[in-house]
Amino acid sequence: MDHDNEKQWLLAVASGDERSFRQLVQTYWPQVYGTALRLTRSPEQAKDLSQDIFLKLWNNRRKLSEVDNAGTFIYVCARNLIMDFLSKKVLRTDNLDTLTGHLQADPLPDAQARMEYRELESLLSKAIEHLPAKVKEVFILHRFQGLSHPQIAQQLNISVVSSQTYIVRALRSIRDYLERHPERTFTLLVLLTAFF
Secondary structure, three states: OOHHHHHHHHHHHHOOOHHHHHHHHHHHHHHHHHHHHHHHOOHHHHHHHHHHHHHHHHHOHHHHHHOOOHHHHHHHHHHHHHHHHHHHHHOOHHHHHHHHHHOOOOOOOOHHHHHHHHHHHHHHHHHHHOOOHHHHHHHHHHHHOOOOHHHHHHHHOOOHHHHHHHHHHHHHHHHHHHHOOHHHHHHHHHHHHHHO
């Protein structure tokens, strides 16, 4: 479709033309669904996300009047919504606790996976470095040295409840750090979904 025709098509959708919108969905559904399926590896979740993406486009259709390239615009919308979904799925506190445990596992056999894993490990290490001193100390003792909360409490002369609280604070802080660096975590989120 040439630029002028595409612009007219988008203007028609922006003005509320349902037929034009159905045509837009039919045209771009394979691209959106394919992207969602590749990133989530779940046909059901990919379908749900694709529907959400097009619903969001319809609800914000007036913005389409300012768009020059429908394919690029829809891809960016899809990428943002899928990234948001993956972030909420992966960056939950309980998932982060599991993830930090995976860093102690044997190296992955695939070279590409090992490279991505090293990148993930580096990013998490930086997040851990940003923790307050006592929180970081408790986190390292618990997650990387395998000490129980009673052992940590005895070693650091703190209560068991304090040790547990420090772990919760650490995981929340790590999650917040990752969420503040979305440009670095998007590709990692795809890898991380394999763990959960």
